[in-house]
Amino acid sequence: MKIKRIIVAGSTGSIGSSTIDVIRKNPDLFKIAGLSCNTNWQKMFVQADEFLPEAVAVSVGFENDGVNSHKFLKQESRNYTFKDNIKIYVGTNALVDMVRETKADLVVNGVSGVSGLLVSFWTLMSGKDLALANKESIVMAGELLLDMAKKKEREILPIDSEHSAVFNLMRILDRSSIDEIVLTASGGALRDYTAEQLNNVTVADALRHPTWKMGKKITIDSASMANKGLEVIEANKLFSFSPEKLKVVIHPQSIVHSLIRTKDGMLYGQIGKPDMRLPIQNALTYPEIRDTGFSRLLLDDVTLEFRKIDFQKYRMLSLAYSVIEEGGVLPIVYNAANEVAVSMFIEEKIKFVDIPDVVEQCLSKNWQGKALSIEDIMDVDLRARKISEEYIR
Ligand SMILES: NC(=O)c1ccc[n+]([C@@H]2O[C@H](COP(=O)([O-])OP(=O)(O)OC[C@H]3O[C@@H](n4cnc5c(N)ncnc54)[C@H](OP(=O)(O)O)[C@@H]3O)[C@@H](O)[C@H]2O)c1
The missing domain is CATH 3.40.50.720 (NAD(P)-binding Rossmann-like Domain)
Structure with a gap:
């Protein structure tokens, strides 16, 4: 190379x-x-x-x-x-x-x-x-x-580990044989919290991610599943799969990075350590696949667990699906409103459970038309931020 x-x-x-x-x-x-x-x-x-x-x-x-x-x-x-x-x-x-x-x-x-x-x-x-x-x-x-x-x-x-997994699986599997994509989600820091416990979540609670060490914003997004919401939208755009063909499953160990189901019902997954250096090396050496010297996952003592998503608990994920269904500029609005809500939560101006309310309110405004240029996109982003900030005030 x-x-x-x-x-x-x-x-x-x-x-x-x-x-x-x-x-x-x-x-x-x-x-x-x-x-x-x-x-x-x-x-x-x-x-x-x-x-x-x-x-x-x-x-x-x-x-x-x-x-x-x-x-x-x-x-x-x-x-x-x-x-x-x-x-x-x-x-x-x-x-x-x-x-x-x-x-x-x-x-x-x-x-x-x-x-x-x-x-x-x-x-x-x-x-x-x-x-x-x-x-x-x-x-x-x-x-x-x-x-x-x-x-x-x-x-x-x-580089997102889920999309890197899908990208690599799609290099092996023929597109015409693929039925659906299954993105895995660790469930974030609050995976085992009840609805009642979620009411009293502190910033420190939401930042305690069980498997990945990441920046603040994405760690909070993992706890609310806004991160998975953004990833479902990302997968829809990157791989052109409709929302019904994009599934999410909770996988606490973060070892199966994502899966593809072929039309015969079989599942193919990418399995490896939860270490961002692996998808990064994969992108850097592309199109080659190389040993760049990181330790490998040993299967001696590995348990894999999968759980169904509770869409009522993870409202940010159900909002993401409706954003894909409605299309237009809504993905921009979803992202901007979530960024505002997360920074307000970090500043302790709103509660953790308020994040989806802010985003839902902002999405419910009149968002007609398309954003075809960077200027249009930045304009929608700015308007969505203002609306979200006003709602919080
Ligand atoms: N971390 C992960 O494991 C992971 C996994 C998948 C995807 N991602 C995605 O990768 C991106 C980065 O995440 P991260 O966790 O690495 O974030 P991070 O630790 O907060 O790092 C962000 C980086 O961007 C710089 N930065 C922040 N705001 C900027 C601005 N306005 N203009 C220019 N540079 C700016 C920061 O500089 P300073 O250090 O000076 O603030 C820092 O270098 C996010 O989009 C996230 O969703 C992250």
Whole structure:
């Protein structure tokens, strides 16, 4: 395999750090071309010192004792071995500019939330493959991104473990033989809570994920099943399966990453450790499948359990199905309202059980029409955020 030049967008986060691990283990396969963070430039500079990329990006500009952030970061860089040799981008457009201007084969999009959308868009626009963890991109702009990938003859390689599993199973099974996709869900931190207990959930409770170690937003989404809701929408767009052919099942061990049922009723699954480095390595080495040195799941003492979903308990999941049924701009609204509700829950302004109320209220407004461009999509996103914020106030 020719050495791949990789930009890690969101390198300081959970997906970013796992990507760095994969690259660190395989210096003969990958070279880091760019790194990025929102504010955590200290962590990113340590990464830059180790991998010496061409460029780094910090999305939030700041003033430090009257010195602007670019000048400040330039001065700080002299304390590192890379000194002045790395191009530093700072400010709102920093990450997109870096993605557009830096020579690379592939961008890992590990940015959280709506800010990842422009990263996905400009990755493909600038002719690079997209290894996608930021599911919000596909939820908001699936059609547009898939069209763009086709036009530019670039790949969208899912990193979400469920979609990576389905993507790989679909490389083996003939599409015409597939009946349905079964996405597995750990059930998140609150899987065994009763409806009554859910009323009193704290932020710390919702952040205690049993199997995956992830960023805050996605961990709360796992507890409410909004994450699975976003993933069902993502699967609908990525793989073109209708909602009746997209099933979800609770699988507490997070070892079966997803399954495909063929028309003869048989189930085929992808089984492995719950470790995001595995789907990441899979996307980075695509189309090859390689041993990149991570430990394997041993089947000596493994129990697999599956449980039916309780749609009344997980309202965010049933809302996601209705969003797919109704289509139009509703996936954008679902994502935006959920992001607002989750940040309000983290700030302790609403209760955990209020999250689906906020989203349902916002979805019930008059959302006619289509969003065909990035500008239209961002406009719907902004309107949905305002409506959700007003509802919470
Ligand atoms: N974590 C997982 O296991 C996992 C699994 C599947 C899918 N995903 C998806 O992957 C994405 C990232 O999740 P995560 O858990 O890695 O999140 P995370 O740990 O919170 O990391 C987010 C990264 O994005 C950066 N960032 C945040 N806001 C930004 C903005 N406005 N502009 C530019 N950069 C920004 C952060 O920088 P700072 O460090 O400076 O804040 C950080 O590098 C999400 O879409 C999530 O749904 C994650």
